[in-house]
Structures are given as C-alpha cells and as structure tokens.
Amino acid sequence: MKAAVSTILLAAAVRAVPAPAANIDTNTLLPFSIPNVFNLIPRTSEINKKREGWLYGTFPFGVAPYPTGKLADKKIAEDEAIWKPPVFELGAIIQNETQQAVEAVIAAGNFSTLDDYHKVYTNLWQTSLPSGPLPGMLTNHTDDRTFSMMRLSSVPFRIHRVKVDDSLLFPVDEEISKSITGHTLEELHAQGRLFAEDFEEMKDQETTTAYGAGCQAYFYIDDAGDFLPLAIRLVVKGREDSALVYTPKDIRDEWLFAKMTINANDGWHSTWGHTTMSHSAAEAPYLAAIRTLSESHPVMALLNRSKRFNHFLSPSLDDHANFEWIVENTPWGIRPNLQDSLVNGSMDTGPKYYPWSADAARAWANKVYSSGETANYTSNMFYNSLRRRGLIDYEHGPALKSFPFYEDGAVLMSAFEEVFMSFVNSYYKNDKAVAHDREIQAWLRETVPAQVHDFPKQIQTKKDLVGILSHQAYLGSVVHAIMSGNGNQLDIMALPFTAAGWQSPIPTKKGVITDIMEWMPTPEGAAWQVATYAAGNRASWKDTEMTLAYMFEDEELQRRMNAPTRAAMAKFKNDMFALSDKWRARGFDENGLDRGMPYIWNVLDPKWAIYWSVV
Ligand SMILES: *[C@@H]1O[C@H](CO)[C@@H](O)[C@H](O)[C@H]1NC(C)=O
Ligand SMILES: *[C@@H]1O[C@H](CO)[C@@H](O)[C@H](O)[C@H]1NC(C)=O
Ligand SMILES: *[C@@H]1O[C@H](CO)[C@@H](O)[C@H](O)[C@H]1NC(C)=O
Ligand SMILES: *[C@@H]1O[C@H](CO)[C@@H](O)[C@H](O)[C@H]1NC(C)=O
Ligand SMILES: *[C@@H]1O[C@H](CO)[C@@H](O)[C@H](O)[C@H]1NC(C)=O
Ligand SMILES: *[C@@H]1O[C@H](CO)[C@@H](O)[C@H](O)[C@H]1NC(C)=O
Numbered sequence: 001m002k003a004a005v006s007t008i009l010l011a012a013a014v015r016a017v018p019a020p021a022a023n024i025d026t027n028t029l030l031p032f033s034i035p036n037v038f039n040l041i042p043r044t045s046e047i048n049k050k051r052e053g054w055l056y057g058t059f060p061f062g063v064a065p066y067p068t069g070k071l072a073d074k075k076i077a078e079d080e081a082i083w084k085p086p087v088f089e090l091g092a093i094i095q096n097e098t099q100q101a102v103e104a105v106i107a108a109g110n111f112s113t114l115d116d117y118h119k120v121y122t123n124l125w126q127t128s129l130p131s132g133p134l135p136g137m138l139t140n141h142t143d144d145r146t147f148s149m150m151r152l153s154s155v156p157f158r159i160h161r162v163k164v165d166d167s168l169l170f171p172v173d174e175e176i177s178k179s180i181t182g183h184t185l186e187e188l189h190a191q192g193r194l195f196a197e198d199f200e201e202m203k204d205q206e207t208t209t210a211y212g213a214g215c216q217a218y219f220y221i222d223d224a225g226d227f228l229p230l231a232i233r234l235v236v237k238g239r240e241d242s243a244l245v246y247t248p249k250d251i252r253d254e255w256l257f258a259k260m261t262i263n264a265n266d267g268w269h270s271t272w273g274h275t276t277m278s279h280s281a282a283e284a285p286y287l288a289a290i291r292t293l294s295e296s297h298p299v300m301a302l303l304n305r306s307k308r309f310n311h312f313l314s315p316s317l318d319d320h321a322n323f324e325w326i327v328e329n330t331p332w333g334i335r336p337n338l339q340d341s342l343v344n345g346s347m348d349t350g351p352k353y354y355p356w357s358a359d360a361a362r363a364w365a366n367k368v369y370s371s372g373e374t375a376n377y378t379s380n381m382f383y384n385s386l387r388r389r390g391l392i393d394y395e396h397g398p399a400l401k402s403f404p405f406y407e408d409g410a411v412l413m414s415a416f417e418e419v420f421m422s423f424v425n426s427y428y429k430n431d432k433a434v435a436h437d438r439e440i441q442a443w444l445r446e447t448v449p450a451q452v453h454d455f456p457k458q459i460q461t462k463k464d465l466v467g468i469l470s471h472q473a474y475l476g477s478v479v480h481a482i483m484s485g486n487g488n489q490l491d492i493m494a495l496p497f498t499a500a501g502w503q504s505p506i507p508t509k510k511g512v513i514t515d516i517m518e519w520m521p522t523p524e525g526a527a528w529q530v531a532t533y534a535a536g537n538r539a540s541w542k543d544t545e546m547t548l549a550y551m552f553e554d555e556e557l558q559r560r561m562n563a564p565t566r567a568a569m570a571k572f573k574n575d576m577f578a579l580s581d582k583w584r585a586r587g588f589d590e591n592g593l594d595r596g597m598p599y600i601w602n603v604l605d606p607k608w609a610i611y612w613s614v615v
C-alpha cells in the first residue's frame, strides 16, 4: 500500500514542476538521470510515445522479435543508410581481391600439399585481411595441441567436461585409449579428466554437393596436465551405425581429416551461432529496454551506443576521401543483411563449398536459439557458462592448466564490472534505489513479452544491474570478436586447417585417406572461403575508435554522464591501452608455444577486438 501512496504524492509533486520542452535538441544537452519525482510525467509521456513506435514484429530470418512500428522503421532505415554503403563497398573490394587470390595461387603452381595453402593468403587481401591467419596457424596445424587448444581459445562455446554423472558419447577401444593416454575412457571419465564436444545434430542438415559430417570428440587432461585430443567420431546421415572413430593412432592424413571435419562443425557453430549468440541474444533485451527506458536514462545511453567515427575501409580510400559516418550500433542491420545474403546469395553461402545449404544455416540458427543454447541470457553469462560446462571450479577433476579464453575473458569481465560498478554507484545511493527505479523494473517485466530467454528474475541490487550491463558488453564485444570479428576467419575458418566442406565423400572405411588433397578445395574454393570470412572482418578498424578500448569513448555520452562515471570511463580506456600493450608482447616461447598453444591467440586484444556486434 505504501507504494500506491507515494505514487500519488509523486504525481502531485510533478504537476507543480514545469515540464521540460519536448524538444530533442534540448534533451540531448541535459545530463542523463534516473527516474525521480520530477520527471515522472514527461518521462512517462516520452516512454509511451516510444512504445507506440517500437513494436514487436518478426523477421524472415527468425529468432528474436524484430522491431516494427513508425519509430522503429524510421530508425532501421536510417541505420541501413549507414551500414549498407560500407558493407557493399567492402564487398566490391573483396570481389576484386578474390580474383587476385585465385590468379596468384595458380601463378604460384596451384596447391600440392596442405602447406601450400599459405599461397591463398600471402601478400593478398591487402584491404580485407592483410595479416592473414593468426601466427602459427599456417605452420603448426598438424600439431595436436593446435587442435585441442583451439577449444580453449578460438571455439570455447561447445566444449564441456564429461562430468562424473554424464554418460559417454561413444566408446573408444580400450587398448587404443591406453596406448594414447595410459588409461581407459572410463578411467579418464571417473577421474574427471575427460572432455567432449558434440555436433552430431549437424549430420541431419540439408546437404549440398560438398561433404561433411556431424562429429563428436573426446579430449583429456594428460598426466602432465596438458589438454589433448583423444578420439573423433564422424557421423554421416544414414550411416550412423557404421560411424568411424579416428584417433592420433590412425595414419597421418586420416587423423588430420577427422580433426578438420569437426573443425568445420565448430566453424559452422561460430559463423551461424554468432548471429544469435552475440546479436539476437543482446537485441532482445535491448528492444525491451527501448520500450521501457527513457532516452534520458543513463542505462539506455549505455545500451544505445552511437558514435561518430572515421570509417576508412582501405588506405586507398583514406588517400582521397575522409569518410565520416555517424554509426549507431546498428543492431537491426544484421538480420536484413543475413536475409539478403541467404535469399539473394550475395554472400554465396554455398552450395559448392559448405556441406549444408543456406536454408540449413537459417534453420540451425533458429534451433540453437530456441533451445536456449545461444539465446539463454543468464546461463550464458561468462562465469555461469564455464561453470555449467565444468570448465572452471569443477570439484571432481583437475583444473585446466592453460585456458586462454577464460584467462583473457576474466580480465575483460572485471574491467566491465569495474566501470559499471562505478557507474551504478554514482547513480544509485543503495540497492533500494535500484529496486525503486520504476523504469528498470518496467524493463525487467518487459523482457517477458520481449521473449528474452532466461533473463535474470530480478534487478533488486546494484550488483544485479552491474551483472546485466557487463553481460550486454560481453555479448557485443568478447562473444562477437571470437565468433565473428577477428576470430573465426583467422583461426577456426582459416585454411588449411579448416575447409568449409569436403570435395569428396566421407570414407566408409579406414585406410583410404593417404593424401588429403583429394578432399581439399581448389584455388577458387579456397579464395571463396577467405572472401566469405573476410567480409565479416574489419581489418582496417584495428587501433581505431571502433575497438573495445574505446567502448565508452563518445563525447556526447561522456558529457551527459556524471563526473564519477566519466572518470571510470577514462580509467577503462587507460586500462585497456595498458592491457593491449601487455598482450601484444606475447610470442612463442622456447618450445614454440604461447600459453601452451602453438599459435598466438590475441583475438581479444582491446585495441583490435571491435566493441560492438558488427553488421
Ligand atoms: C582491383 O584491383 C586492381 C589491381 O590491384 C586495381 O587496379 C583496381 O583499381 C581494383 N578495383 C577496385 C574496384 O577496387
Ligand atoms: C589445381 O589443382 C586441383 C587439384 O589437382 C585441380 O582440380 C584444379 O583444376 C587445379 N587448378 C588449376 C587452375 O590448375
Ligand atoms: C539511440 O541513439 C541514437 C543516436 O543518438 C538516436 O538517434 C536514437 O534515437 C537512440 N535511441 C534508439 C532507440 O535508437
Ligand atoms: C535482394 O533481392 C530483393 C528482391 O529482389 C531486393 O529488394 C533486395 O534489395 C536484394 N538485396 C540485396 C542485398 O541485393
Ligand atoms: C535455458 O534456460 C532455461 C531456464 O531459463 C533452462 O531451463 C534451460 O535448460 C536453459 N537451456 C540451456 C541450453 O542452457
Ligand atoms: C609454431 O610456428 C611458429 C612460427 O610460425 C614457430 O616459431 C613455432 O616454433 C611453432 N611451434 C611449434 C610448437 O611447432
């Protein structure tokens, strides 16, 4: 009853205060503020107008609700005018660079071995991918540690420990397991040293003329504490009962073939999974926020990151033009872009090179979204996800000796938490003030009709709010950088260690793959793969204000925030600069490794990773 009384008092108080002019220009000069007695009426009226103009709709690509309505349509059209030209411009450049790459490979004598695939990168893609794959990827791909450690860095989202109560995916011959690990599969399982990845569901997707399988794999922690692969099972539709299991004891090219076949599964998971795990998972609560938070709310300001920047697609453009775009976060661009690519084939999603069709990509993305795997908000929070999968804090088995994704991610998570904690502390006196923020509480309620999966059940404390803001920042920067940004094109989807699909069928018996080249893409196929992934890369944004270090570097944003928040944002940027310097000093040690990896994984470098989910 107390709440009702105070609301009436509030309304009375508000009536005595002249409403600020509804002029947008005036509003953009005012400091951000949380709801209070005085702004109830103007803000309620502003929010109601927004709610009328931002409605829930659907989009042909599927997944989360897509905004529709007068205001939404206008904003989407404005955004499109911003994201389309550079995307098309980059596309034209890539087309040119693709032709150059095919010609260069042929001029250099085509491919005869896997090592020859460096030819499709070296001195090519000057604009779209000038530095090629991560250091070590072109030279150390046959090393088993490259394969296993990628699961703890480049593709960390499906790997999990086989917990003591979990069942096994498939059996491995006892003698073979012992000769590799010194133990049987059951012993490794009982000791909490067994890990798995399961992509079997991919075998059922609509196929193309290329070949693939839905793979399952085991990894283990050896007696020295290293994380290594044990076995891979290649499952082909219709041949499930005779699925072959490969291990490091198989002939060289056959074991390599098995590793590369599951790499293609993980690459598909990153490519299509990122559209929902980074984009849609963040878009759904954002749309709920638009419908409930005033544009003057400081939380809304953080969610709606917009900035002015110099968009240099290439040094050559730099020479004759100073392109200045005002880029919003353009979150609503990704699905139209994907849909166009799928329907019109402008991105050529196949059918020649991926084993699965464009329709399969869309169907699979919707499946992992609706299952909660990629859509779940709370269970996908950084620590929750790792803990749930037994990768950290697991009591029945040893800890991972080196876990680069966790180590780098944790540093960034605490930087996010620090800046958001300063922010929340400066706007809210105490937990009660958070619980009493009527707009934040409306946002929480709105996540139900907004169909946000697994959103936190309450926002009662400062910590609750910090957790949500940190996760939102994590989805847009860390998850996107790994699954799309600088990540997949430079590691999991880089040649020669991953071919998007095979050019010959998956064998029905052992001993037939004596030369893997029969399965590998031609120069045209290799160039197609580089081009497809280069389109998602923003090589020219390295060291620019588009990077994570500049997440809060925006004049208007900072001007309208309070002084403690401005200070926290400045500290964040300084910390990120120092972190970047530190991470850039990484290199191969005397064993040719960096943190146990035969390649340098610097994908989260704060002056390289982009801070937002790029269209
Ligand atoms: C394509 O590449 C060639 C050779 O580098 C260059 O001369 C030409 O201007 C490029 N065209 C476009 C559209 O980028
Ligand atoms: C390159 O080699 C592959 C495999 O031998 C062959 O199929 C292809 O036709 C060759 N391409 C050219 C342009 O020689
Ligand atoms: C987000 O910020 C931009 C730029 O300031 C503004 O045009 C837009 O109205 C804001 N709100 C939404 C919901 O996009
Ligand atoms: C895809 O095709 C539709 C219908 O022809 C067209 O309106 C749209 O602009 C096309 N998109 C692209 C990216 O070409
Ligand atoms: C997603 O979250 C719901 C609870 O909100 C849970 O029941 C479900 O198991 C989660 N799914 C996954 C794949 O984690
Ligand atoms: C990995 O490759 C780099 C150079 O590309 C080399 O210096 C290093 O020794 C290699 N590491 C291993 C373990 O082979």
Ligand SMILES: [Fe+2]
Residues within 6 Å of the ligand: 274, 275, 279, 334, 480, 484, 613, 614, 615
């Ligand atoms: Fe993206």
